Each structure stands twice: as structure tokens, then as C-alpha cells.
Amino acid sequence: MREIGAEEVTKTVARLFQEACYSLPDDVLIALKRAREIEESPVGREVLDRILENADMAGRGEVPLCQDTGDAVVFLELGQDVHIVGGDLYSAINEGVRLAYTEAYLRKSMVYQPFSARVNTGDNTPAIIHADIVPGDRLKIFAVPKGGGCENPSLLGMLLPASGRQGVIDFVVDTVDVAGPDSCPPIIIGVGIGGTVEKTMLLAKRSLLRRVGEPNPDSEVAELEREILQRVNNLGIGPMGYGGRATALAVHIEVFPCHIASLPVAVNLQCHSARHKEATL
Amino acid sequence: MPKKVTLPLDDETIRDLRVGDSVLLSGIVYVARDVAHKRMVEAMDSGRDLPFAIRGQTIYFTGPTPARPGRVIGSAGPTTSGRMDAYSPRLIAKGLKGMIGKGARSPVVKDAMKEHKAVYFAAIGGAGALLSRSIKKAKVVAYEDLGAEAIRQLEVEDFPVTVVNDIYGGDLYQEGKAKYRRG
Structure with missing residues (x-):
């Protein structure tokens, strides 16, 4: 059994969502640049230029890429030999989401009572969590802010x-x-x-x-x-x-x-x- | 070259705008999205005044991220306009002249734009950081309890948009797609 502290999970989740909302991953940037090269429409090329410029500006860490910083989708690959200590795993993840969205100037987009009052939960929790149990003693966390x-x-x-x-x-x-x-x-x-x-x-x-x-x-x-x-x-x-x-x-x-x-x-x-x-x- | 347009829009300016035009908007726009629209239409239904004088004005469909200290606003790109289709015709009939968002509008909205001489602009979705540079002032003017969804008044300068629906019935999404469709 390998022990992982709940606090470490929280810190990691907070960091991942903050980074995700400000900086576009390399694979996406490469794909956008390739699209820019082959786009036939001049207006389309102009749009792709602005999207790349936006990524560059957001990457400086002041303003998020998009105002829709999403609901917080989390995929976990949890090694079966991992023991989470110092708290429960899902609470630790939600605490990380709360920290990221309240401290990194991200928009809170989750509402309670979806078919009626639609009251904002205030901190973008709860996260949407999907967990797979896998062999090993590691915990892999994917943070995916998903726009509406x-x-x-x-x-x-x-x-x-x-x-x-x-x-x-x-x-x-x-x-x-x-x-x-x-x-x-x-x-x-x-x-x-x-x-x-x-x-x-x-x-x-x-x-x-x-x-x-x-x-x-x-x-x-x-x-x-x-x-x-x-x-x-x-x-x-x-x-x-x-x-x-x-x-x-x-x-x-x-x-x-x-x-x-x-x-x-x-x-x-x-x-x-x-x-x-x-x-x- | 983009056309420079000063807000609020007047009929002469609107007559000049055509599908596909690149436009730089300067002046006042009001920010409202789903719940704010619902409340405005409810106010009209119960005979109350709207929270701002809507005649001639432009509404920007967005819900910005919180502003960092020292910044005017956070990320502020357009949200999907179709969700406002149920409410926009009522506001257009009341004098709304411009809308900024992204995505297609319903035939009912397009008919209302033709009838009452209003235009629909698109800004680039997912470019909220870049677009925030063109926003010079921002203040909440109504429905503060809605947070990111409150009605804000923005002062914009050279805010880049594209005309999607003009008063002549044109639609950039349909025309652009037809031009590049294959097979």
C-alpha cells in the first residue's frame, strides 16, 4: 500500500484547473497552427490567427482563455495499491476545484436545482468525477474544464x-x-x-x-x-x-x-x- | 478594412451593415445572458420598466470571469446566442438595435431583426482574453445578485465583431457554409 495525502490531491487538482484555464496544451496549439496553414477561407484564417493570439495572451496568466471556465470534469486512474490518507478522495478533489475557481479568478458556472431555481453553487463544485481502478500504486488525475x-x-x-x-x-x-x-x-x-x-x-x-x-x-x-x-x-x-x-x-x-x-x-x-x-x- | 461603428446604432449605420462585414464597435454595450433576459421579459410582462433604456442599445451575450485587481474585466468572450432566442424578439420590438454573441439565431429572431431593423454580430468564441482588451470600463447596473450573469454596462473601444444577420435577411453562417461545402 502506498499512501497519498488528501491534501496533496487538493493541491494538485487546484493547480491543474488553474493551469488548464489559462494555458492551452501543446497538442491543441499544434493542431490549430496546422489548421491555420491549410485553411482556404481568408476569414477562417483570420479567426484562427485571433484564437492563437488569444492563447498567447491568456498564457501570460492574467486573463483566462475563455470566460466559460467550464464545469470541473475530473478523470481518475486510481491504482488499487493506493491508500488515500488524511481525508476522503472526492472531498479532496472538490476542495481543489473550490480553491482553483475562487482564487484563480475563474467563473463559477454550476447551479443547484437545474430545472427550477438554478442557484449558483458559488465555487464551481461539485466536480464531475469519473474513476477507474487500475493496477499499481499511482494516482493519475486529469482535469478537464468543459464549456457549456x-x-x-x-x-x-x-x-x-x-x-x-x-x-x-x-x-x-x-x-x-x-x-x-x-x-x-x-x-x-x-x-x-x-x-x-x-x-x-x-x-x-x-x-x-x-x-x-x-x-x-x-x-x-x-x-x-x-x-x-x-x-x-x-x-x-x-x-x-x-x-x-x-x-x-x-x-x-x-x-x-x-x-x-x-x-x-x-x-x-x-x-x-x-x-x-x-x-x- | 473593418468598418468603424459608434454605438448606439442609428438606422443609417444599420442600413450600411452587410453580412460578413468586419466591424469595430466603440461606445456602450450592455451585458446580459440567460437569467437576465428572463428577468427583463418578466419585467415587461408585469408592466415594470427595464433596468436600462433599451431603445437603440446593443446587448452583448457574455458572462465574464471575475476581474483581477487592477483589471477592468476578466475573460469576456461571447456565449451561445441561441439560448436568448426565446427572449430577443420581445427586446427587439422594444427598440434593441444590436446583439453580439456567437452561433445561429432562430427564424423568429431573424424576422424580428428584419421587421424592426436590428443587426446581429458575432465575436470570436473562446477568445475572451483577447476581447477583454477592447473593454475599457465595466460596471454592474442591474441584477447584481446574479454574479457573472448580472447586467453590466461596458464601454468598448474597437471591439472586433462580424455581421452575421443584417436587415436584408442575410445570414453569414448559411452563406459561408454554402461557399465552402464540398460533396
């Missing part, structure tokens, strides 16, 4: 098995098409295929943790990623929807076996402000 604009047009489809590969492609492309400019393109398209209703949505969200544009190791899945990306970038939506080629930077697909009667497909859209940071304790 690209979360809203995300969609789950319980397709019929007869829909097959083409059905999956059409569902993903249609979801992006309907979202249009609202999801702040160029986007990253997270896709889950298989599992159950909740499993497939988690696969889609989790795929957004992958480095942008890194293909799925399975060649059949990687081929599907390439085909969907091409279809999406032929839609013409372009940067911020003003028209152009760069509607998406990447398609990330994760696959899981499913029931003989089902073909679940989940699409989780990620805006160009694709903020994610990780640390291993």
Missing part, C-alpha cells in the same frame, strides 16, 4: 445494429452539422461506440483526453476516424462557422463491445479551447 457551448449539442444515439458503419458516420456528421457554429469550431469530436447508454457517453468524453489527432491504435477504428474527419471538414462550416475547411481538428473514437441488440453511439463535442491537464501522484 460545446456540451449542449452533444448527443447520444441508440442506433439499430443494421445501421452499421454508415449509420455511425451519418450520426456523427449530422450532430456536428446541426451544432454548426454554436460549438465554437474548429472542434474536436469525441465519439464512443458500443457499451451501454452511460458507457458509450463516457467513452466519448474520455476520448477527448487523447492528444489531439493521435489515431486510435486499432487500424479499422483509425480509418473510421479519418473518414468522419474528412466528411465533417467537407461540410463547409469552418472556424467559428463563418465558412471554411477547418470545422474539426480531429475525430477521436473509442470502442467497446455491446449487446447483440444495440449499436450505441455517443458524440461529445469539444470546442477549440480544448483545455486538459494531467498529473500523476
Whole structure:
């Protein structure tokens, strides 16, 4: 058993959310620069220039990348030989979120009573926490501030098995098409295929943790990623929807076996402000 | 070259604005998003005054991050405008002339813009740090209890936007997409 202090978890979570909201990861910057090089639309190129300039300015640490500093999504890979001491793990994470959002001048965007009073919780808690138990004695923490604009047009489809590969492609492309400019393109398209209703949505969200544009190791899945990306970038939506080629930077697909009667497909859209940071304790 | 436009908007300026125009706005804009819109429409329903004189004004759909000490405002980019579609036609009928946000508007909003001569601008979503540079003054003027969602009055200088919907029925999102669509 390896002991990790709850206080260390809190400090790490606070640091990760603060860093995520101010500095865009390298993989996203590289993908945006590549999109800028190949964009055909002059207006689209101008938009990408401003997005890169924004990242540069936010990176100085004074003003966050986007005013929507998201809900605080946390993915954990918790080694089964880890023992958290000095407090419980989820409280420690929420305390880290509270610290980041109240001390680093981030917006608090969570409300209680979602279908009625919608009262702000005041500190952006509770975090949305997903934990996997894995072998080993480490704790890996991913901090993902997720904006509302690209979360809203995300969609789950319980397709019929007869829909097959083409059905999956059409569902993903249609979801992006309907979202249009609202999801702040160029986007990253997270896709889950298989599992159950909740499993497939988690696969889609989790795929957004992958480095942008890194293909799925399975060649059949990687081929599907390439085909969907091409279809999406032929839609013409372009940067911020003003028209152009760069509607998406990447398609990330994760696959899981499913029931003989089902073909679940989940699409989780990620805006160009694709903020994610990780640390291993 | 971008067009320089001084706020509040007048009919002559609005007649000159066309889909796709790059515009630099200077003057006063009011910040309001979901709950503030709901409250304004409720105020109108119960015969109360709006918290600011809306005739000729421009509303910016945003909910900024808190300002650091010494700064005017935090990150302040546009939020998705479609969520205000249920309320905007009422405000347009009452004299609202300009809206700044991002994302597509409903046919009902576009019809109201044509009928009452109002325009819809988009700012670049996710560029809230950059856009904050064009905001010179900010103060909360109503609904302070809403925090990030309170109504603020901003003084902006050369605030960069693009005309998405003009008074002639044009729509940049549809036109831009049609131009670059393949297959």
C-alpha cells in the first residue's frame, strides 16, 4: 500500500484547473497552427490567427482563455495499491476545484436545482468525477474544464445494429452539422461506440483526453476516424462557422463491445479551447 | 478594412451593415445572458420598466470571469446566442438595435431583426482574453445578485465583431457554409 495525502490531491487538482484555464496544451496549439496553414477561407484564417493570439495572451496568466471556465470534469486512474490518507478522495478533489475557481479568478458556472431555481453553487463544485481502478500504486488525475457551448449539442444515439458503419458516420456528421457554429469550431469530436447508454457517453468524453489527432491504435477504428474527419471538414462550416475547411481538428473514437441488440453511439463535442491537464501522484 | 461603428446604432449605420462585414464597435454595450433576459421579459410582462433604456442599445451575450485587481474585466468572450432566442424578439420590438454573441439565431429572431431593423454580430468564441482588451470600463447596473450573469454596462473601444444577420435577411453562417461545402 502506498499512501497519498488528501491534501496533496487538493493541491494538485487546484493547480491543474488553474493551469488548464489559462494555458492551452501543446497538442491543441499544434493542431490549430496546422489548421491555420491549410485553411482556404481568408476569414477562417483570420479567426484562427485571433484564437492563437488569444492563447498567447491568456498564457501570460492574467486573463483566462475563455470566460466559460467550464464545469470541473475530473478523470481518475486510481491504482488499487493506493491508500488515500488524511481525508476522503472526492472531498479532496472538490476542495481543489473550490480553491482553483475562487482564487484563480475563474467563473463559477454550476447551479443547484437545474430545472427550477438554478442557484449558483458559488465555487464551481461539485466536480464531475469519473474513476477507474487500475493496477499499481499511482494516482493519475486529469482535469478537464468543459464549456457549456460545446456540451449542449452533444448527443447520444441508440442506433439499430443494421445501421452499421454508415449509420455511425451519418450520426456523427449530422450532430456536428446541426451544432454548426454554436460549438465554437474548429472542434474536436469525441465519439464512443458500443457499451451501454452511460458507457458509450463516457467513452466519448474520455476520448477527448487523447492528444489531439493521435489515431486510435486499432487500424479499422483509425480509418473510421479519418473518414468522419474528412466528411465533417467537407461540410463547409469552418472556424467559428463563418465558412471554411477547418470545422474539426480531429475525430477521436473509442470502442467497446455491446449487446447483440444495440449499436450505441455517443458524440461529445469539444470546442477549440480544448483545455486538459494531467498529473500523476 | 473593418468598418468603424459608434454605438448606439442609428438606422443609417444599420442600413450600411452587410453580412460578413468586419466591424469595430466603440461606445456602450450592455451585458446580459440567460437569467437576465428572463428577468427583463418578466419585467415587461408585469408592466415594470427595464433596468436600462433599451431603445437603440446593443446587448452583448457574455458572462465574464471575475476581474483581477487592477483589471477592468476578466475573460469576456461571447456565449451561445441561441439560448436568448426565446427572449430577443420581445427586446427587439422594444427598440434593441444590436446583439453580439456567437452561433445561429432562430427564424423568429431573424424576422424580428428584419421587421424592426436590428443587426446581429458575432465575436470570436473562446477568445475572451483577447476581447477583454477592447473593454475599457465595466460596471454592474442591474441584477447584481446574479454574479457573472448580472447586467453590466461596458464601454468598448474597437471591439472586433462580424455581421452575421443584417436587415436584408442575410445570414453569414448559411452563406459561408454554402461557399465552402464540398460533396
